[in-house]
Amino acid sequence: xxxxxxxxxxxxxxxxxxxxxxxxxxxxxxxxxxxxxxxxxxxxxxxxxxxxxxxxxxxxxxxxxxxxxxxxxxx
Numbered sequence: 667x668x669x670x671x672x673x674x675x676x677x678x679x680x681x682x683x684x685x686x687x688x689x690x691x692x693x694x695x696x697x698x699x700x701x702x703x704x705x706x707x708x709x710x711x712x713x714x715x716x717x718x719x720x721x722x723x724x725x726x727x728x729x730x731x732x733x734x735x736x737x738x739x740x741x
Contacts, residue, residue, distance in 0.1 A: 678738075687716035687732055695740040701725040703740065 687709045694706045704722035716732045730737075 687711045687718065690718055690732075690739075696720065696737045697740050698722065698730075698735065698737040700736075701728060704728070 688711065690706060690709050692706055692708060695703065696706060697703050698720070701720070701722040702724050704720040704725070706718050706720050707727075708719035710717045710719070718730050718732065718735070719727065720730060721727050
């Protein structure tokens, strides 16, 4: 298993551990395995299934459930 320090440099797409949105915030840039590059515009942790709203460069606005979304944080 990869340690936390090597996981960030790994370019494979993965779901967020534990579907926890606490590390994510509006303005972060992500790369999604299906929708490509996008910017987080909203993080909703008010419900049991945490979700983020992302505006993707080529796919428009999408609402993603963190427990299913596969992406990496770019910036």
